[in-house]
Amino acid sequence: MPHSTTVLPLWDAPHPTGPVDATVVVPASKSLTNRYLLLAAMADGPCRVRNALVSRDADLMVEALRALGARIESVIGEHGVDLLVEPIDQSRDLGEVAIDCGLAGTVMRFVPPLAALANGIVSFDGDLHARLRPMRPVIDALKDLGVALHESGEPGQLPFTLTGTGALAGGRIELDSTESSQFISALLLIGARTLSGLEIISTGDKVPSPDHIRMTVATLRELGVRVDDGTEGRWFVSPGPIRAFDLAMEPDLSNAGPFLAAALATGGTIRIPHWPRETTQVGDAWRGILARMGADVELGEDSVLRVTGGAQIRGIEQDESSELAPTLAALCALATGESRLTGIAHLRGHETDRLAALAAELNALGGDVEETADGLIIRPRPLKAGTFHSYADHRMATAGAIVGLAVPGIAVEDIATTAKTMPEFARLWEELAATGGTKKARG
Numbered sequence: 001m002p003h004s005t006t007v008l009p010l011w012d013a014p015h016p017t018g019p020v021d022a023t024v025v026v027p028a029s030k031s032l033t034n035r036y037l038l039l040a041a042m043a044d045g046p047c048r049v050r051n052a053l054v055s056r057d058a059d060l061m062v063e064a065l066r067a068l069g070a071r072i073e074s075v076i077g078e079h080g081v082d083l084l085v086e087p088i089d090q091s092r093d094l095g096e097v098a099i100d101c102g103l104a105g106t107v108m109r110f111v112p113p114l115a116a117l118a119n120g121i122v123s124f125d126g127d128l129h130a131r132l133r134p135m136r137p138v139i140d141a142l143k144d145l146g147v148a149l150h151e152s153g154e155p156g157q158l159p160f161t162l163t164g165t166g167a168l169a170g171g172r173i174e175l176d177s178t179e180s181s182q183f184i185s186a187l188l189l190i191g192a193r194t195l196s197g198l199e200i201i202s203t204g205d206k207v208p209s210p211d212h213i214r215m216t217v218a219t220l221r222e223l224g225v226r227v228d229d230g231t232e233g234r235w236f237v238s239p240g241p242i243r244a245f246d247l248a249m250e251p252d253l254s255n256a257g258p259f260l261a262a263a264l265a266t267g268g269t270i271r272i273p274h275w276p277r278e279t280t281q282v283g284d285a286w287r288g289i290l291a292r293m294g295a296d297v298e299l300g301e302d303s304v305l306r307v308t309g310g311a312q313i314r315g316i317e318q319d320e321s322s323e324l325a326p327t328l329a330a331l332c333a334l335a336t337g338e339s340r341l342t343g344i345a346h347l348r349g350h351e352t353d354r355l356a357a358l359a360a361e362l363n364a365l366g367g368d369v370e371e372t373a374d375g376l377i378i379r380p381r382p383l384k385a386g387t388f389h390s391y392a393d394h395r396m397a398t399a400g401a402i403v404g405l406a407v408p409g410i411a412v413e414d415i416a417t418t419a420k421t422m423p424e425f426a427r428l429w430e431e432l433a434a435t436g437g438t439k440k441a442r443g
């Protein structure tokens with residue numbers, strides 16, 4: 001998809017004149033917050049989601065669940081915002097409700113199966129870019145489960161309307177999840193609330209972002225749901241209650257990525273407190289990735305992750321970097337050797353076609369980025385000043401900010417798009433950059 005022709009504001013990416021040295025408190029995980037919110041709406045009692053993410057995607061989830069009858073109240077908690085959730089009463093007649101999915105994959109994929117369990121006529125739509133994101137496997141799975149669903153836009157995409165009858169029988173669903181792990185997660189999340197449970201079979205060659213499916217399974221098990229994932233490409237969720245909970249959300253380790261990248265891009269040090277010692281978040285992979293790229297990485301007893309960049313950034317070969325890929329690609333463009341990112345063909349169906357967008361933007365600045373069938377080959381070249389377009393994609397905007405640390409004169413279009421998962425990004429980034437010294441920056 002070409003970048004927007006609408007004139008969007010430009011943000012002068014901060015270009016520190018020396019190494020940064022900062023501690024950054026990263027807001028809560030989108031993937032965890034939106035999973036726990038959805039599960040709270042189906043739980044067997046009131047729940048508390050502590051230190052919840054407050055961002056566009058999380059707000060859209062809250063509004064979607066409220067539209068389906070959940071009562072959600074926001075209170076100030078010990079470490080941030082806590083959300084108190086009273087579950088949905090499936091027998092209550094909702095009438096007709098409309099749900100705005102924005103550009104949130106977790107809302108557009110996870111909420112329709114929940115709506116099928118509620119009692120009402122529920123329509124779904126989202127941003128213009130959202131209408132391009134694949135939805136076919138969720139739509140077909142719901143139809144296979146007997147849900148009346150009318151596609152009112154392009155086939156297999158938003159918008160559509162379904163009629164929930166307050167119950168789903170369950171059964172066996174086959175679906176091709178090559179384009180997103182969220183199709184499988186969406187069904188796993190509601191499986192326990194169907195009458196006979198759900199058997200989910202993945203028919204595609206591979207399931208992308210497998211860490212996110214493991215996160216879904218772990219979250220369900222934590223709340224007492226029985227999930228059999230013993231056979232590759234098959235899951236069975238037993239019917240049963242979802243236990244009410246009171247749990248705190250971890251910081252978003254994927255969103256920690258751009259800040260950690262700043263240590264490498266400037267040869268400085270970044271500390272991220274509250275780094276979980278055990279986690280299902282894909283972002284924990286930063287520790288290994290950044291060490292392989294030449295950084296000193298240490299997770300202290302105090303749960304602070306400290307990353308210090310070296311004199312150079314090493315190129316890397318990385319498979320299945322999932323939502324980490326845009327951040328990684330920006331860092332690879334600043335490296336001294338070639339990088340190959342593989343196993344990320346499905347990024348073409350993310351907020352934008354990320355493979356095309358990254359290649360276009362880095363090459364426009366003088367880079368040498370080649371799109372392959374399933375990823376990117378990035379050969380470092382000296383980059384020049386210019387505009388980095390965001391394509392309504394928060395991770396494109398943060399990739400532009402990373403390039404701006406090393407290259408003077410980068411203007412990032414629509415930095416506000418980072419509100420999808422981190423509304424405070426520009427402020428935190430400016431504070432981080434201000435810790436740079438006065439020596440001339442590399443690049």
Ligand SMILES: O=C(O)C1=C[C@@H](OP(=O)(O)O)[C@@H](O)[C@H](O)C1
Pocket residue numbers: 030031032105106179180181182185208209212322323346
């Ligand atoms: O389930 C989730 O929370 C997510 C799954 C992944 O989606 P894909 O499988 O489409 O990559 C990831 O990229 C997205 O940011 C969040």
Ligand SMILES: C=C(OP(=O)(O)O)C(=O)O
Pocket residue numbers: 103104105106323350351395421
């Ligand atoms: C792919 C992403 O988001 P979504 O949850 O909208 O799929 C992402 O945040 O990188």
